[in-house]
Amino acid sequence: MIRLTEIKLPLDHEEGEISQAILKKLGISEDQLISFNMFKRGYDARKKTRILLIYTLDVVVENEAELLEKFTDDPHVKVTPDMEYKFVAKAPANQTERPVVIGFGPCGLFAGLVLAQMGFKPIIVERGKEVRERTKDTFGFWRKRNLNPESNVQFGEGGAGTFSDGKLYSQVKDPKHYGRKVIEEFVASGAPEEIMYVSKPHIGTFKLVTMIERCAQKLLSLVVKSALALALMIFIWTTTKLQV
Template sequence: MIRIQQVKLPIEHNEEDLYIKAAESLKIKREDISTLSVFRKSIDARKKDEIMFIYALDVELNIDYKISKRNNNVALVDPFIYEAEATGEKVLKNRPVIVGSGPAGLFCALLLAEKGYNPIILERGKKVKDRVKDIEKFWKDGTLNLDSNIQFGEGGAGTFSDGKLNTLIKDRSKRGKKVLEEFVAAGAPAEITYVNKPHIGTDLLRNVLVSIRKKIISLGGTFRFEECVTDIKIKDNSVYRIVTESDIIETDVLVLAIGHSARDTFAMLHGKLELTAKPFSIGVRIEHPQKMISEAQYGEMAGHPNLGPADYKFVHKCKNGRSVYTFCMCPGGVVTASASETGGVVTNGMSFHDRDLENANSAIVVSINPEDFGGENDPMAGIEFQRQWERKAFEIGGGNYKAPVQLFKDFKEKKVSTSFGEIYPTYRPGSTFANLWDCLPSYVCESLVEGISAFGNWLTDYDRTDAVLTGVETRTSSPLRITRDDDLQSNIRGIYPCGEGSGYAGGIMSASIDGLKVAEQIIKTYKPLNIKE
């Protein structure tokens, strides 16, 4: 297969134009190309009056062709093949158990099921259909279900997000391609396998999750929802049993694919497993008109159906040495109420597939280090640090899960806002004007002021006076890590920390990839069970 890089086309083009451009790049006839597929697609909007699509194309030819060494944009490539062989020799006494049905748990379970290991997946929350009802009730009237919310339930926290599938990690193992193809097979749009910034959208992602669950079950896996692990039993430095709220399960392989908000589970593990504090970030959500963002990025071409709503990604190094950056930007989306504990306000962002709502939102967060919260001596200190500011936000928001909000102009002046400008907050169950300096550390607020002002130099009107800030964003990543060794096990044999909550991922893609990575290690160690229930 031949891959052609840097194929440039204007906004208005069709599939035939791809064939023509590919033939021009190879200096062959159009009819010499037998098949063509898109490997990568991105937008070059550096020149607003000449926005281009940039493609990498994979082609098969029906003629003999010799690649010129002088053309750096053309190369031979191997077809995508993800391979993971079950070569383990150790006998499993019991079925492996996976705790958590987020991306890490799902893809770990999928590979184990495909290879005949019949995993059991325990999830404290509900199936996605029932989970949606509980979340909608919380957003409507502030009734919080502690085990069925934005953080807990089928698919994990990413189920109610933008469904972003980009990652900064290298994918030499081709695990990322495996993840994307499984999503497509489960009903996600085919374009996620090649667009530069793929996303599914929370509306489509919910159905995709159900399809993946059904596939795992058809391969011998078992899901047990509304079942929370309350204890693990250890003998001779190995796991042999786990305890849930309703059962005792014997197992010699336990995958901890818990989310970053499983605070009670972390407390149970503390003292049993080696935990260490790690850096994370906290801040606020900022909202702008999506039209403004698109016009700033695309100029007069904003709104063109081939472009879609624009996004952004910024980072700024502050005078105080901290980094402030945008995170989980949601074009045409909403800010979501994402609490999982009584008496705390937590925000996140969410978009549907079409990203067609009025506001754009993003987290703007500031780096926090273990020395900021006493993490050098206590791995659980980061959780208490997050909880402290979530409770402050709950308090100044009115004590009813309404979020504190402030216009950027007033935030700079430490004044409580009295009215909105052209932008209204999308957070439900509602918002309350308050001073966000009362629910965040001062060094975070100082960094936010400097960072947002700097971002205004890069995107017109980003620092506009009526930009709405909603607090607080605290669950950017896990505040601790469950240590694991080179064979991906914790200090207790048979326990495999995995994914975002365990401190080894930061989003849907990286968590899914880590789930595959852990499953690969298990199948290299143990023999398959090949026993259907």
């Protein structure tokens, strides 16, 4: 796959103009362009009268090797980097010891999820309540000033930012593409797909609660394979906060 950077189009461009810009940039005909995917969309608003969208596009073409050779000196035509998340380990067969993760904020959630995806069966300990209960407690404080010191905007399933609008502006410099893994998991859990490519991704208010629930379900289903066991685990999760 070829990655094209700095493809600039007017703010109000038609959808078809993206593929036309690819053809123009690479000097190829329509039948040589197999497909393309938007990796990133930023903007240049320095001139208020001429705001531009700036695309980074991953392009599949018939004659990739030939084009890479042709554009060898062009910094805006390069091979698409390998962005696939590489797991650092795989749980040995018959592993009996289990990793313990303390807290189910974003760090605990991803630590648990990645451990489960590697085949481990993490035990996750969270001091606060499950996310729906926590929502009631948090809004109870914000609206009526009833503070529950154990269940609030700081403590509970989902962690501190659960009731935010979900701005995802971190990992601007991310040479190993770790942020991509996070974004992919968020989209799989119901975040808007555009967070995959917009320059300032933003999940949107009130979506995080459902996303946290889906992430937790996914984690549980990886750890506990049978439906009956899953139902039991969800019961344990919501009553004792101990995921086994």
